[in-house]
Amino acid sequence: MSDLTPGELRALPLGRLLLQAHRRAQAASLAKLQSRGHSEIRLGHLPVITNLDPAGTRITDLAARAGMTRQMAGRLVKELEVLGYVSSRQDPNDQRAVVVALTARGTDFLADAPAAMSEVDGDFAALLGSDELARLRESLVRITTT
Known part of the structure; x- marks a missing residue:
């Protein structure tokens, strides 16, 4: 995923390392979703899809939730409309x-997203072992709640 060696990654500040791990998890989840028939979806589409209310969301509210400009949200909505994932009115x-x-x-x-994310968690458990993954999860919870 990264062009950095394991030694270079170890030298990164924790925030950068967490960002790299987040990107890997996102990319792995997206790959699982793409293999489930959502091959046109890109990472950039996710903030739009995941910030929609069941009854619909105004583009201005969607942009604010997703942390992007209204223009960018509008562009992504148009892409997702062409792909058949959203409609606008x-x-x-x-x-x-x-x-x-x-x-x-x-x-x-x-x-499809929860199953894809669960598969990624399983992949990480296979990589780290269940106990180490549980410790990592607990450490991340502590970091994010203090």
């Missing part, structure tokens, strides 16, 4: 606003 309460919602294909994607 004018907000009936505000004709200037656009509401984005998951299609059946988008709902299927979200339904």
Whole structure:
């Protein structure tokens, strides 16, 4: 995944190392989802799909949740519309606003995600061993809750 050697990775600040691990987990999850029939989905699409409410979300709210500009959210929504994962319509309460919602294909994607992430967890357990993975998970919980 990384062009860095294990020694170079060990020398990184913890935050950078956590980021590298996060990227690896994301890429592995995406690969599992792509193998389940979602081959067109890219990592950049995930913040849009995962931040939609069941009844739909305004693009401005979606952009804020995803931490991106409205223009970028709009571009990604258009890509996902072409791929069949979302649909968009004018907000009936505000004709200037656009509401984005998951299609059946988008709902299927979200339904496939937990199994894909569980497989990645299994891959990490095979790599580290169950006990070490449990310790890592507990350490990460402590880091994120203090």
